[in-house]
Amino acid sequence: xxxxxxxxxxxxxxxxxxxxxxxxxxxxxxxxxxxxxxxxxxxxxxxxxxxxxxxxxxxxxxxxxxxxxxxxxxxxxxxxxxxxxxxxxxxxxxxxxxxxxxxxxxxxxxxxxxxxxxxxxxxxxxxxxxxxxxxxxxxxxxxxxxxxxxxxxxxxxxxxxxxxxxxxxxxxxxxxxxxxxxxxxxxxxxxxxxxxxxxxxxxxxxxxxxxxxxxxxxxxxxxxxxxxxxxxxxxxxxxxxxxxxxxxxxxxxxxxxxxxxxxxxxxxxxxxxxxxxxxxxxxxxxxxxxxxxxxxxxxxxxxxxxxxxxxxxxxxxxxxxxxxxxxxxxxxxxxxxxxxxxxxxxxxxxxxxxxxxxxxxxxxxxxxxxxxxxxxxxxxxxxxxxxxxxxxxxxxxxxxxxxxxxxxxxxxxxxxxxxxxxxxxxxxxxxxxxxxxxxxxxxxxxxxxxxxxxxxxxxxxxxxxxxxxxxxxxx
Numbered sequence: 001x002x003x004x005x006x007x008x009x010x011x012x013x014x015x016x017x018x019x020x021x022x023x024x025x026x027x028x029x030x031x032x033x034x035x036x037x038x039x040x041x042x043x044x045x046x047x048x049x050x051x052x053x054x055x056x057x058x059x060x061x062x063x064x065x066x067x068x069x070x071x072x073x074x075x076x077x078x079x080x081x082x083x084x085x086x087x088x089x090x091x092x093x094x095x096x097x098x099x100x101x102x103x104x105x106x107x108x109x110x111x112x113x114x115x116x117x118x119x120x121x122x123x124x125x126x127x128x129x130x131x132x133x134x135x136x137x138x139x140x141x142x143x144x145x146x147x148x149x150x151x152x153x154x155x156x157x158x159x160x161x162x163x164x165x166x167x168x169x170x171x172x173x174x175x176x177x178x179x180x181x182x183x184x185x186x187x188x189x190x191x192x193x194x195x196x197x198x199x200x201x202x203x204x205x206x207x208x209x210x211x212x213x214x215x216x217x218x219x220x221x222x223x224x225x226x227x228x229x230x231x232x233x234x235x236x237x238x239x240x241x242x243x244x245x246x247x248x249x250x251x252x253x254x255x256x257x258x259x260x261x262x263x264x265x266x267x268x269x270x271x272x273x274x275x276x277x278x279x280x281x282x283x284x285x286x287x288x289x290x291x292x293x294x295x296x297x298x299x300x301x302x303x304x305x306x307x308x309x310x311x312x313x314x315x316x317x318x319x320x321x322x323x324x325x326x327x328x329x330x331x332x333x334x335x336x337x338x339x340x341x342x343x344x345x346x347x348x349x350x351x352x353x354x355x356x357x358x359x360x361x362x363x364x365x366x367x368x369x370x371x372x373x374x375x376x377x378x379x380x381x382x383x384x385x386x387x388x389x390x391x392x393x394x395x396x397x398x399x400x401x402x403x404x405x406x407x408x409x410x411x412x413x414x415x416x417x418x419x420x421x422x423x424x425x426x427x428x429x430x431x432x433x434x435x436x437x438x439x440x441x442x443x444x445x446x447x448x449x450x451x452x453x454x455x456x457x458x459x460x461x462x463x464x465x466x467x468x469x470x471x472x473x474x475x
Contacts, residue, residue: 013465015042016136016157018052018127020120020145024087026056026104029295030376031164034209034242035142036088041243041458043089047465050136054123054145055093057100061085067092069129072152074179075122080130092130096122110326117172121179124148124195131156138465144170147199151180151187158468160461161203163196165373166217166224167299170195197229204468206230206237207461209374210395214239222371240461241398242374243454249359249380256356261385263448266441269360269385276361279354280320280345288431290317291362291386293355293377296325296333301368301391306332307420308368308427312343315428320345320362322354359384364430368415368423372396378412382447387440388412389430391422399452403443404429411447 017039021032042049061083071078075096082092098119106112113119127149131139139159141149147161147170172193180187180198187198200206208214216222218231230237247253251272252262258275261268276291277284294300302323309319321333321344333346347354359365365381367390374395378388382399390396392414403410413430415422434440 013046013137013462013469014048014050014135015465016050016052016127016131016139017042017142018140018146018149019142020054020104020123022051022053022088025053025059025085025091028104030242030374031143033245033376034164034374037243037245037454038458038461040245041454042461045458045462047462049090050130051088051091052127052130053091053093054099054104054119055081055095056104059085059093061091061093067130069094069126071096071122071125071129072179072181075125078122078126078129080126094123094126096126099123117170117176120145120170121148121151121172121176121195125152128152128156137469140461140465141199141203144168144196144199147195148187150183150199150202151195152182154182158465158472159203160205160207160464160468161199162207162209163200163217163373164209165299166196166222166226167371169197169224169226194226197226200226200229200233200237204236204471205464206233207464208237208239210241210398211239212397213373213394216371216394238464240457240464241395242376243457244376244379244383244452246383246453249383251360251384254356254360256353257360263385263445266385266444272357272360272384273363274361276320276357279357280347282318282342282345287316287318288363288434289361290319290364290366290389290427291358291381292319292321292323292366293358294321294323294325294367296323296329298326299370299372301370301418301423302329303332304368304418304420304423305366306336308423309336309340309344311424312340315424315431317364317427317431318343318345319366320347320358322347322349322351322358324349359386362386363434364389364427366423366427367391367396368418369393369396370418375399379450379452382411382450383452385444385448387430387434387443387447389415389423389426391415391418391426393418401446403433403439409446410443411450412443 019035023032023036064083067080067082069080078096080094141161176193183202186201259271337344337346365386372394400412402414413426415426
């Protein structure tokens with residue numbers, strides 16, 4: 001490909017893209033939506049994407065045919081099938097022992113499956129087999145579930161590894177050390193195996209899912225024990241912001257809204273607000289509605305939001321929250337909804353219609369995250385003209401401009417500290433701005449005017465692929 005134009009490279013490029021999640025086949029968190037959005041955008045740009053996922057079972061394909069995989073003896077039996085899946089396109093599903101589970105990662109009590117190390121090392125070994133065919137120009141691995149592929153292949157294509165969240169590294173015990181066939185020094189960590197650390201050191205490029213997150217994880221307070229590793233790879237670590245599926249998250253075409261609207265007619269957003277209130281059974285008393293759509297985990301700062309509810313009548317605001325996750329947070333949210341039924345509504349689980357109504361019908365959208373590699377919900381909120389109130393971390397810093405600090409360009413409100421006072425202060429500033437219609441409209445329209453699609457991030461990925469292909473060809 002050396003010497004040909006970038007456009008010609010792009011048309012001919014083939015990328016093997018491996019992930020443990022992808023909407024709509026398997027969705028736990030942002031990884032699924034990010035993977036799906038990037039794959040669609042790459043294909044739209046003319047890249048051939050060989051998509052590889054675990055075969056969690058019960059996925060129907062058309063034009064299905066087997067695909068050969070060869071794995072180490074410790075894996076046991078592995079197989080792969082390739083075909084077309086509605087809503088996804090061409091995909092290869094890999095089955096290894098133990099991979100079929102009702103949830104990709106956890107049991108009914110929210111505890112990780114005890115054999116997750118085996119399940120995803122086996123999946124990674126199968127990915128390595130597919131890499132060895134030599135058909136891909138670039139391999140793109142995502143998070144620790146696929147990281148082990150670089151432990152089972154020596155002569156590999158140029159490889160990109162994306163860190164969607166550094167908090168999950170896939171630590172495995174010392175019994176795995178004898179099974180690491182290649183890049184042993186990268187994967188060995190304090191006498192055990194760290195898949196994420198191994199891939200960070202072995203890949204040609206490492207992508208963090210926002211520029212600010214790429215900077216944060218180099219620091220001891222945010223590097224989760226790997227800051228020294230991430231600093232050690234120098235400029236091989238880059239930050240590329242995620243996008244959102246603007247075909248789905250668009251108030252002008254959203255099928256869940258009784259009344260669609262655009263930035264040119266934001267008064268019609270009031271109909272979405274009324275629809276949301278009717279959905280949760282509340283009368284409209286004029287108090288600003290704060291929405292949350294999230295996983296109930298410590299990272300997301302849900303405890304900060306629930307503590308902030310104690311100040312709801314003073315700020316004032318009413319909270320509508322949708323999510324599932326850790327039991328103690330769900331119990332707390334249910335208690336708050338019982339204690340303050342006119343100020344807190346909690347819906348446990350994931351309801352797609354309600355999620356769309358919260359993004360469209362809320363006045364403010366709260367994300368008090370302790371850390372946030374990129375975040376998708378704040379971009380979805382802004383696409384709907386709902387003003388984000390977020391902590392100043394990770395991708396939230398890259399996507400939200402504080403409207404008090406920068407009145408000309410502001411798109412939301414940033415909490416100065418990741419704690420209850422910071423959260424309440426940011427909410428209070430958001431409510432104060434919302435009450436002034438002219439100022440509110442300016443903030444809403446600026447957020448809606450941004451291009452939150454995958455178009456620009458996909459282009460950055462393509463340029464990254466081309467760069468490492470050129471570098472490999474010159475060696």
